[in-house]
Amino acid sequence: MNRWVMWSGWLALLIALPAQALEVDREVWPRLTLGGRVIGTLDLANGVSDGAIDNGVTIADSGLLLRLDKRLYQHGIGGAVLGYEDFDGAVRLTQANAFYWDRDIEVHVGAQRLRNELIEFPVLRDDDVLGLAHVGNAAADDEYGQFYGRLVAVDWYVDGRNQALDLWLGNREQDAGHVSAGQAVAGFNSVGLGYHYQQSNDLIYVERWRSAGIALDAQRVQTAAGIEEWMAALIAAADVNLNIDPAASWSLVMQAIYNDGITHDGVISTLSERARARSQSWVTALRYTARPNLLTRWQAALTVGYKEFPDHSDASQWTVIPTYVRLLGQGVAAVAQLKYSGYGAGLYQGGEDVAVQIGISYSLDARFNDTIGERNSILNLQYGQQL
């Protein structure tokens, strides 16, 4: 007998089996979560660095996120995330991962956010603190490659609540320039492990700790000499409330990164070259959130960052970013930000970047057919909700 016919017969039987159990095999609608935002700003700028903002209108960081998930037959939740994001004119599929989670574990497999940062800063866009608050990609110079990759990421919640041991393995993007330059690495090029504490989103104004963590993020890198080496970076971060006042909240966000690098004397004029150099950086932000009658109305933050490349003479960067966000309605905000970066003589000939950005942002977070709830809900963390 033709082998294909035999296999398809077995396959048909396998498909038919579940259908025999119930007269009506009803389709289970997933929960649908729409997330994302559109942020448009008018930028007035003058700068020297390769990341400097230009005069113009920017929609960078705008994106749409779709989460589809459902309860499984016996235990846990399974689903998928699809996300698109604009990177200064180029729309990329940033997230396409399938996941499983329950009270004790979260597993994501596929395209997703890299674990090269532990915390979010209260600035308008991720790339406002690019280079300071992320471990750079040693084989890509575009923005996508700094933030996204293909990973298997496992977060094991050791206390079943807020504290997790994290492990990830996968591939950072290696861009065309590095591939054609023979600087690509075959197989896995990223691995890391860490510990993090994450407060329930529902409790961020009433508990002392919002989040904290420490992580080791390693990249497999091909050096100019054609030798493959592992390059490691250490990240530590904390987001802590300075007062416990849900109506007028002061908080402090901090993150420090030490990147051991692999080239200690090379050129540092591109993102990937800087990622390969030994560096240390820290960013800290003071954030005030005004919530009269417990309705969030505005937030002001001052973010300050510093980075230096100790193997290079006077190669340092100071960044100061005051940010103001006023909520006009749920998810709709008027935004304003001033961004200043000053460089030591070893970077951009000691020049500076200055930008003023004013705009509107619309954030989306809508759930349909929510039959699940969230892993870090109060009900789950404190009352043992059914999962």
Place this chain on the structure above:
Amino acid sequence: MTTKMDNGTDVDVRHDAGQAMVGHSSDERQLVSRRAFLRAAALVAGGSVAAPALSAVTEHAGHGGGNYQSMMFMPGHNMAGQITEPPGAPADDEVDYQVFDLDVRIVQHEIVPGIRVPMFAFNGQVPGPEFHVYEGDWVKVIFTNNTEEMHTIHWHGLTVPYTMDGVPMLTQDPVHPGQVFVYRFQAKPSGTRWYHCHWGTPLHAAHGMHGAFIVHRRDDPLKKHFPYQRDYTLMLEAWDIDFAREEIEGLLRGMKELNTLMQQGRMDPMTHGLFRSYQDYLTAVQDGRYIPPYLQGRSSGVPLRFNFFGINGKAHPAGRHLGIRRGEWIRVRLINAGDVSHHMHLHGHDFWWVAQDGNDLLQPQRLNTIHVHPGGTYDIMIYGDNPGYWAFHNHATLMARNNGVYPGGAHAVLEYEDFTPSYRPTVSVDQ
């Protein structure tokens, strides 16, 4: 309650050790619990409440209660550990109270195997304990709020003093987290009555905080025509289990923040949506100081879609059987504690509808389907003259489903205990 349904206890189950409420002497209660309350109160009497440190008990029972008033507008009131005894009822030494303890907690209540739902629940059970008292009895209910949310108890169909009626901001302040509120009243009139929380009623009362309050008569005239010995209470329910979960989560989030402000002595009534008068409210909205949560910019409305229906906290096939014998009259008390009507149809029998809202009908009616509407109570008498197993179910069959799958929902079985069946019932959950 289910205990009763199991073994068909006699109507006078006041001292049943099961889930029915058990009265105990007032003296014992005072000795055992007062001290504990006082101790708890002393811990929090940090001066924020305008009462002397040791008088955390707001004692008004038995007198006019001249200075009993809302505490909700006092700056930074914190009611944890406070015992509130509102005026309007006789003092403990004036009448002989039967004393009951009731609390509220969050439980994961299982409606049917595999479906556990977070609920606010009296004494941790859904429905709450079933009261059985005689008309004219004096009742004292010591209600402790063991959640982070506000609650009250409304005595539905009982003619209590208005200060005991349990309507928040109309007759009392809501009972705060950690607070004790003492309800005192005389059980009247007789009949099938009930009680439920009156704060956030669509969630609290309909999704868990409801229980039967049966006021018996020593000379029940119905017994002349319907000499029943056993009676059963069926509380009919409708749940949207996703609404229950989302709403409790939202409340917990809000209350964690509100309770934090209260503990810090910085609770602002407007934050809780409280205003001294309608005029105050109007101007606060008009001049933009207050943004009501029902505005279209703040709320999409509550998409309630009832997906589970039940009797006494359980959906078919988790429901219990009603026992009957040949030649026996049984009384079934139907109470609709939810937000949709149930149309209860009994197979193989007509029954007599004898009372509505606790009051005997002038003329009993012979029916086999009774329409039980939200808030109402309906009593029927069934005579055992057709041995077998008989479905007693909601004939609005879309509700005879569990999450859209038939059969399920509000479905009881009338079961003869004194016959030898030829066909024996089994369990079927997918038709």
